[in-house]
Amino acid sequence: MVYEDVTDTAPCFPFYFRQVLAGPHENFHYVLGDPATREAAVVDPAFELERLFGVVERDGYRIKAALFTHGHWDHIGGVPEVFGRGVETAYLHAAARDHAKVAEAPDRFRFLQDGDRVLVGDLVVEALHTPGHQPESMCFLVGDPDGPRALFGGDTLFVDSCGRTDFPGGDTDAMFRSLARLRALQGDVTVFPGHHYAQHPSRSLEAQKAENPALATTDREAFGALHCLTH
Numbered sequence: 728m729v730y731e732d733v734t735d736t737a738p739c740f741p742f743y744f745r746q747v748l749a750g751p752h753e754n755f756h757y758v759l760g761d762p763a764t765r766e767a768a769v770v771d772p773a774f775e776l777e778r779l780f781g782v783v784e785r786d787g788y789r790i791k792a793a794l795f796t797h798g799h800w801d802h803i804g805g806v807p808e809v810f811g812r813g814v815e816t817a818y819l820h821a822a823a824r825d826h827a828k829v830a831e832a833p834d835r836f837r838f839l840q841d842g843d844r845v846l847v848g849d850l851v852v853e854a855l856h857t858p859g860h861q862p863e864s865m866c867f868l869v870g871d872p873d874g875p876r877a878l879f880g881g882d883t884l885f886v887d888s889c890g891r892t893d894f895p896g897g898d899t900d901a902m903f904r905s906l907a908r909l910r911a912l913q914g915d916v917t918v919f920p921g922h923h924y925a926q927h928p929s930r931s932l933e934a935q936k937a938e939n940p941a942l943a944t945t946d947r948e949a950f951g952a953l954h955c956l957t958h
């Protein structure tokens with residue numbers, strides 16, 4: 728089995744967690760699950776799904792939900808295959824209601840708004856609407872606020888940078904506001920990005936508030952000049 732699980736900095740979460748690098752664009756897929764019910768959800772499944780689902784099955788979990796951070800093909804490309812592999816429901820922000828992938832399996836999608844919660848067994852996943860890379864971009868926050876939490880950044884927040892805003896639908900003002908909101912999160916939060924674009928596959932949010940120029944830059948004009956917005 729060739730399977731790359733690159734997690735090396737994840738805290739000891741009280742929930743099932745896997746970080747997997749897959750596909751031609753260094754995408755990260757994530758799986759999180761409830762140890763009590765053995766139900767799991769996958770974030771942004773797009774590539775090498777047979778391997779991904781096989782590992783989770785061997786771990787004793789069943790992936791019942793797919794959470795999509797946004798509608799770019801390298802994140803949502805696993806639709807409709809995931810439905811044939813046991814996923815019952817897919818979650819996407821309501822701004823992407825008219826996405827072509829939704830039309831392939833319209834009965835399977837549920838549309839989220841900011842602050843909505845998805846239950847994976849008894850595990851709570853909070854949806855944060857973070858437009859900027861795309862209008863429907865979301866981050867997902869998982870875990871108890873008093874304990875270690877995981878923030879799935881999609882193409883909004885990477886380790887040491889942020890998603891670009893020069894694709895159709897991108898909005899630099901919105902990205903600036905979305906990152907300010909993520910910067911305000913407190914507690915033991917680890918950032919898990921949508922792509923492996925940095926030296927580290929994950930970093931603590933507290934560290935990134937100083938290390939990551941996209942989070943550290945609070946001046947709008949200086950933010951607009953950041954290289955990562957266009958590269």
Ligand SMILES: [Fe+2]
Pocket residue numbers: 797799860882
């Ligand atoms: Fe994207």
